[in-house]
Amino acid sequence: MTVLVFTLILFAGAYAAGLIGSLTGLGGGVVIIPLLSVFLGIDIHYAIGAALVSVIATSSGSAAAYVREGITNMRIGMFLEIATTVGAVVGALLATVAPTHLIAVLFGAILIFSAMNSLRKKDVHVLETSSPLATKLKLYGSYPTAQGTVHYGTKNVIGGFLMMIVAGVLSGLLGIGSGALKVIAMDNIMRIPFKVSTTTSNFMMGVTATASAVVYLQRGYIQPGICMPVVIGVLLGALTGARILIRSSPGKLKLFFAIVITLLALQMIYNGATGRI
Amino acid sequence: MENVKDKDLQYIIGNLLRWGVWTSLGIAFIGGLIYLSRHGQEVVYYPKFVETDRDMLTILKEMLQGIGAGRGRDIILLGIMLLFATPISRVLFSLVGFILEKDRLYVCITLIVLMIIFISVRGGLG
Structure with a gap:
């Protein structure tokens, strides 16, 4: 295969990954890794490096809009970034010593968990008053909705x-945004409204992924020739996905992709367990 | 008053993120075209992953030399570096914002985040 053909295949695969990642809400990074490692036989380390870079691009790109609309809570984001960046650095260091097949199996498990989680019904809740610690740390805020400004607290x-x-550890170890876990931390545990949780999670991903990406770069995980088509492809795919989501809410499509992703994850676990990755 | 400043900060940070992403990808794309025009017809060869241990300064120095020599891969790397710089400069802008708002708690929190990033740039204590 020539470099040109390889690059075009990577670009097409990354576009699909960005599209699916955006439609399911899983993020492009989590879809591109099995695609690169299972189908194209690229060493999982390079796949993780490229995915991390694409996570920075897509999360920063989409965070831009939400920040300007005032939905993202920058204080909550900044405070929790202490946790995610520490985790990300630890995860990136673990990735350099963890055996590859273990990473593949863990990745598959997280992927299945995220896919299932994306299908869960979300309950809408707003906490009126914050806990004392949350008040001290100013972890409250307000965001605009169609019914006017909503104020919320956290606990x-x-x-x-x-x-x-x-x-953060999983993000650094597996090269993903780990949006599902971030949203669980904010929405389910801290009771932050879902919309604020998802947008703030997105906002935090850029810094979190960068914290581990710079470690990856120094260890040689990031190959410019692989990254270029992957990052551009994932970002364009994610933009297309966002356009589709504005027009329709693809319930059935979401289920279909969740199944596809679960199969991909099982293949990855199988490859990992049998030592093929 | 505080609210007005928060709004300004949101606007600046939103634009910073957007421009950061598009500029870095634009540069990476140009680098990609140069890379493909030079090596597009060669056979793909990515040997099994070998871990390296190069510090950031060496990587930057080699990248600049490569760009000077018109190497596509190093121009792509420049784009990737700018992409890394985007969220980091977002944190720096937040720091300025919190300083202007005289929010000492969040100035401290932001400094902690910056310190962690600095540690990872230095190779993560390794």
Whole structure:
């Protein structure tokens, strides 16, 4: 295969990954890794490096819009970034010593968990008053909705913080945004409204992924020739996905992709367990 | 008053993120075209992953030399570096914002985040 053909295949695969990642809400990084490692036989280390770079691009790109609309809570994001960046650096260091097949199996498991989680019904809740610690840390805010400005508080700061460390470690170890875990930490544990949780999670991903990406770069995981088509492809795919989501809410499509992703994840676990990755 | 400053900060950070992403990808794309025009017809060869241990300064120095020599891969790397710089400069802008708002708690929190990033740039204590 020539470099040109290889690059075009990578670009097409990355576009599909960005599209599926955006439609399912899983993020492009989590879809591109099995695509590169299972189908194209690229060493999982390079796949993880490229995925991390694409996570930075897509999350920063989409965070831009939400920040300007005032939905993202920058204080909550900044506070929890202490947890995710520490986790991310630890995760990136673990990735350099962890055996490859273990990474593949863990990745598959997280992928299945995220796919299932994306199908879960979300309950809408707004916490009126914050816990004392949350008040001290100014972890409250307001965001615009169609019915006017909604004020919200938070609680369980320590639980959310610990969960964010786990999210950071997995992000650094597996090269993903780990959006599902971040949203669980904010929405389920800290009781932050879902919309604020998802947008703030997105906002945090750029810094979290960068914290581990610079470690990856120094260890040689990041190959410019692989990264270029992957990052551009994932970003364009994600933009297309966002356009589709504005027009329709693809319930059935989401289920279909969740199944596809689960199969991909099982293949990855199988490859990992049998030592083929 | 505080709210007005928050809004300004949101606007600046939103634009920073957007421009950061598009500029870095634009540069990476140009680098990609140069890379493909030079090596497009060669056979793909990515040997099994070998871990390296190069510090950031060496990587930057080699990248600049490569760009001077018109190497596509190093121009792509420049784009990737700018992409890394985007969220980091977002944190720096937040720091300025919190300083202007005299929010000492969040100035401290932001400094902690910056310190962690600095540690990872230095190779993560390794």
